[in-house]
Amino acid sequence: MQPHIVVSREAWIAARKTHLAHEKELTQARERLSEERRALPWVKVDKDYAFDGPGGKVKLADLFKGRRQLVVQHFMFAPEWNEGCKHCSFWADGFERMIPHLAARDTTLVAISRAPVEKLAAFRARMGWTFDWLSSGNGDFNYDYAVSFTPDAIKSGDNIYNFATSGFAIEDAPGISVFYRDEAGNIFHTYSCFARGLDMMNAAYHYLDLTPLGRHEEELPYPMDWVRLRDQYTPAPVQASCCHS
Template identity: 70%
Template sequence: MPQHQIVSREQWIAARKALLAHEKELTQARERLADQRRQLPWVKVDKTYAFTGPNGRVTLADLFKGRPQLVVQHVMFAPDWDAACKSCSFWADGYERMVPHLAARDTSMAAVSLAPSAKLEAFKTRMGWTFDWVSSGDNDFNRDFGVTFSPDEIATGKPMYNFGTTPIYGPELPGISVFYRNEAGEVFHTYSCFARGLDMMNAAYQYLDLTPLGRHEDGLPYPMDWVRLRDEYEPQAAKAMCCHG
């Protein structure tokens, strides 16, 4: 149990209200940032990207499913891997049931990976996921949107990830890209985020941030070293962490 100051309920309320003022400042700043995000200029997508899904060929335009907005989750899953990245899967568990809610606000969602469609479908079944997931193994989508890198690019050591601000630490990296399709059928790239920019889309992390222990990732080889695929956690892991954390 972490050592902490113990106070009366009245003292706790006073401290909580002081923190609430800062939380409101953050909320207002986040709303201003969201407005600035919506004001970003757009880039027209001229390529007709063809993906492979469980029912054959689909284009980027098809992924909109008739809606004007599309969110693409770039899930790390290389062609020679047997499973998707455990951290990307951590995010996927969070948005799995979100798709109908997004659809209610004119937004479709799909995951895209390099692995062949058969592998994606098999892993989807294992995880119990239902969102659309297509393979970009036959096109340049991943490279064009900044999540796949060649061995030569990695060897340079240059920061090419996250708009040239972050060194490449692997051939496959995570990201989110957002697109808009107008009534004429034209597709525009409106937004992308990578690295810590993805943090706010992980609901589990946001819940952990409310707790006394927080994410308690200090001292790990890397922050998400503890993360496992949902069906690979040790049954007693949570209890052991509670007793010895």
């Protein structure tokens, strides 16, 4: 942590107001970015995607559940894995309770992974989640939306991730894709984001950003090295008191 001066309440309020002006600049920039995002062109989805769910095969149109908007959380869970990605689980813990609120705004959120539906169901039960989780393991969906890569693509360097800004070293990657369904039943792909574009969806990170220590990941091998599945954390060590008795 960088050193901090200790000041009077009045001096703190003055410094906080200066920072507030910068926060407002960011808020206004974010609003402009959201308007630009909503104005992006769309791509019509012509492929008839099918997924495996707990009740059998379902189509992409079924995932909307009668609503106009669908958000797909591309959850890293390869067919040979025995549990889902700990980082995707970090995000899932956050959006788990958002589902009814999104539904109230004509939006359905589901998770999709390549692992078989039986593994998804078992891990979902272990984590206590209730969101819909489908398997795309028997189709092209993950590959078409750039969150899965064949071994040959990885070997040849064709594993294009985040709109060609980087490659991805393993077969599954995280992402979000958004779709819209019109009154005629046509489905359109409207948006996707990957990598740091997912950051704003993690409320826990943004709470940490409010604290003096922040995310304090600088000394770790990689930024999310500290993350564990929710049931795998050990109790945090008790810090020694900084006060003298």
